[in-house]
Amino acid sequence: MAQWVSELSPDRIPDAVRHAALSCVLDTVGVAVAGSITPPARAALALCAGVGAARSTVLAALARPAGTGAGIHATPPQAAFANATAAHALDFDDNCYAGFVHGSAVIVPALLACAQATGASGAQAITALVAGAECEYAVGAATHGLLYDLGWWTTGVLGPIGAAMAVCKLLDLDARRTAHALSLAVGMAAGTKSCFASDAKPLMAGKAAEAGVQAALLAQAGAHGPADPFGHEHGFAARYNQGRFDTAALHMPGDRWYLLDPGVDVKRIPVCLSSHAAVDALRALIRRHGFRAADVASVECDVPPVVAANLCHDVPDSPAQARFSMPYAIAMTLLEPDWGLDGLSANQLTRADLRAAMRGVRMRTGPSWNDPARRRDAPEGAIVRVELRDGTVLQGSRDKAVGSPGAPLSPAESTRKFLDCTVHVIGEPAAMRLLAQLRALDGPMPVQALFDTLAEASAMASDTSTAGAGAGAGADCRPRPRPRPE
Numbered sequence: 199m200a201q202w203v204s205e206l207s208p209d210r211i212p213d214a215v216r217h218a219a220l221s222c223v224l225d226t227v228g229v230a231v232a233g234s235i236t237p238p239a240r241a242a243l244a245l246c247a248g249v250g251a252a253r254s255t256v257l258a259a260l261a262r263p264a265g266t267g268a269g270i271h272a273t274p275p276q277a278a279f280a281n282a283t284a285a286h287a288l289d290f291d292d293n294c295y296a297g298f299v300h301g302s303a304v305i306v307p308a309l310l311a312c313a314q315a316t317g318a319s320g321a322q323a324i325t326a327l328v329a330g331a332e333c334e335y336a337v338g339a340a341t342h343g344l345l346y347d348l349g350w351w352t353t354g355v356l357g358p359i360g361a362a363m364a365v366c367k368l369l370d371l372d373a374r375r376t377a378h379a380l381s382l383a384v385g386m387a388a389g390t391k392s393c394f395a396s397d398a399k400p401l402m403a404g405k406a407a408e409a410g411v412q413a414a415l416l417a418q419a420g421a422h423g424p425a426d427p428f429g430h431e432h433g434f435a436a437r438y439n440q441g442r443f444d445t446a447a448l449h450m451p452g453d454r455w456y457l458l459d460p461g462v463d464v465k466r467i468p469v470c471l472s473s474h475a476a477v478d479a480l481r482a483l484i485r486r487h488g489f490r491a492a493d494v495a496s497v498e499c500d501v502p503p504v505v506a507a508n509l510c511h512d513v514p515d516s517p518a519q520a521r522f523s524m525p526y527a528i529a530m531t532l533l534e535p536d537w538g539l540d541g542l543s544a545n546q547l548t549r550a551d552l553r554a555a556m557r558g559v560r561m562r563t564g565p566s567w568n569d570p571a572r573r574r575d576a577p578e579g580a581i582v583r584v585e586l587r588d589g590t591v592l593q594g595s596r597d598k599a600v601g602s603p604g605a606p607l608s609p610a611e612s613t614r615k616f617l618d619c620t621v622h623v624i625g626e627p628a629a630m631r632l633l634a635q636l637r638a639l640d641g642p643m644p645v646q647a648l649f650d651t652l653a654e655a656s657a658m659a660s661d662t663s664t665a666g667a668g669a670g671a672g673a674d675c676r677p678r679p680r681p682r683p684e
Contacts, residue, residue: 199336200377202450203329203363208321211328216640218457219327224616224636225292225464226285226306227648231632232539232619233287238397242283242404246272274311275411278361281307283404286353288542289521290468290619294331295460295577297338297356298346298504300403302462304357305330308407309364312414313645318368320639328457330364330410333380335456337428340447341439346391347504350438354389354402361410362417369418381423382413384434395511395519461603466611468542469520472505473527474599476580480528481535483584483594491532491555493586499524500564500581502573509561517542529555538618628655 208216233239272280282304285291291303305327313323334356338345346352362383366376386409393399417423428434428443435443446452463471476499483489501509501524511519511526520526520542530541532555546552564581567573576597584592601607607615613633620629632651635643 199333199363199448199450200366200380201373203333203367203376204371204373206325206329206367208325211325212455215328215455215457216324218462219324219331220637220640221464221612222292222302222331222457222462223306223310223324223327223639224633225612226302227310227632227636228616228619229288229290229303229468230281230285230307231623231652232290233284233400234281235623236284236287236400238400239280239284239287241397242280242401246276246280274308274315275408275415277311277314278308278411279404279408281311281404282407283400286400286403288468288539289399289470290465290539292465293463293471294335294338294456295463296335296456297341297352298343298577299334299338299352299356301331301334301353301357301360303403304353304407304410305334305360305364307404308361308411309368310645310648312365312368312411314649316368318645319641320643320645321641322368323645324640326364326367329367330360330362332451332456333363334360336448336450336452337434339456340444342442342444344442345439348438348440349391351389351391351393351399351402354393354406355387355438357403357406358383358386358409358413361407362413363410365411365414366417369414371414371418375417378421378423379414379417381425381427382416382421383410383423384427385423386410386413387434387438394508395516395522397518458603463599463603464601464607464612466599466601466607466615467527467537468539469527470508470522471599472501472508472522472578473524474601475576475578475596476501476505476524476582477527477531478600479580479582479594479596480531480584482596483582483592484531484535487592489584489586489592491529491551493588494532494555494558495585495587496558496560497528497532497585498583499528499559499561500566500583501561502567502577502579503563505578505580506561506563512561513556515547517544517547520547523556524561525556525559526552528559538615624652624655625658628652628658 285303285307286300291300294301309323309326309330337359338352338356345355359380362379366379371379389402393402424430426433435441465471467474467477509522509524511523514520514523514526529552530537533551579597581595598604616633617629620632628651632648635648635651
């Protein structure tokens with residue numbers, strides 16, 4: 199893997215793979231801007247602010263002449279931490295079934311922080327993103343899903359690998375140092391699914407991005423990692439995956455590119471992907487039959503075991519819990535079939551009609567999901583049965599959600615999502631400019647241009663508003679002064 203990363207050149211990456219990587223950056227930057235004004239992102243920002251507010255002495259620096267210390271801006275690892283936290287704060291970021299992992303929310307912030315610091319171009323960043331994503335998803339594929347089933351949070355465990363490999367490519371490290379960065383990243387892996395529905399989940403995405411950047415920078419500085427991080431008797435496979443590890447998945451790029459197969463699922467709504475297929479099946483029934491929430495007596499969702507395990511909050515009492523609630527996602531869809539970010543505002547939880555609709559939603563795992571082939575083809579699929587008050591029974595199903603590689607968001611849907619995520623934070627002119635820049639990122643434009651747009655929007659907002667603060671977009675972690683209205 200390290201050899202492949204060090205030798206990867208732009209001309210060896212198919213156009214379709216580069217386009218997929220570009221889409222990952224665009225979607226991730228959008229959801230990160232939206233997530234930057236959330237409480238976990240503000241908490242992450244506090245650590246960046248602490249760089250200037252309360253310094254601690256680094257002993258090795260005592261030998262340096264006075265006045266040569268670093269400034270108060272956050273380092274790339276700290277910026278990666280803050281911005282990856284923001285990227286995952288709303289659970290609106292993408293997902294890949296090669297490992298059941300949120301890849302882009304960790305890799306993109308880590309990569310952009312270092313690209314900004316090094317003056318890299320957008321094209322260099324896209325090449326590096328391909329390197330990081332392919333490596334992370336390869337390791338995820340090697341686990342055959344067991345890692346996730348055992349209760350590890352794959353984003354925390356696999357994320358440092360993707361971030362480290364992306365940064366190594368950006369820094370043009372040789373194969374030896376890239377291998378040490380890889381093994382250091384594996385050693386820094388951590389995360390359990392106990393973090394779900396809490397601030398710990400996005401914060402752990404932030405820590406994964408930070409660990410990946412640190413691993414790459416440490417390897418650049420000469421640090422060595424373990425010689426056999428995957429196969430050691432106390433290594434990755436033994437401790438995380440019950441000794442199972444398919445090394446054939448690590449042949450890079452092998453007979454497939456993971457960014458295309460299985461590809462990346464881009465979310466249409468800001469909740470756990472486990473609910474999306476059921477929501478999409480319900481929306482199709484609503485469009486076909488024209489019923490409304492008041493017409494519905496009950497909704498039953500027949501789903502795979504992993505969906506039932508993930509969506510563990512039948513009666514959520516916070517937006518964080520609502521993201522992991524099938525009744526919430528289904529009830530919101532009955533009331534507002536095209537709901538989006540506003541559906542996760544705190545005041546939604548107090549709606550009497552929403553609470554009433556949730557009480558009519560049930561989730562179960564039927565016998566059809568006992569078939570391994572069925573679970574493979576529809577890992578988070580759903581069969582939805584709607585009973586209307588007049589006794590009519592309607593049924594629909596969906597194997598994968600809208601936004602999956604087989605049913606990608608349309609350009610209009612992608613644009614709408616990006617603007618929904620950004621306009622309320624940075625204003626429409628800046629959001630439109632940022633969108634245009636991201637679409638043209640795979641070229642000579644410096645990554646710094648993205649942060650210039652965000653910084654200008656922040657400065658303009660500071661002149662007109664004193665309300666709120668959020669996680670910064672660039673390595674200086676500047677606050678976002680305008681909160682999203684409820």
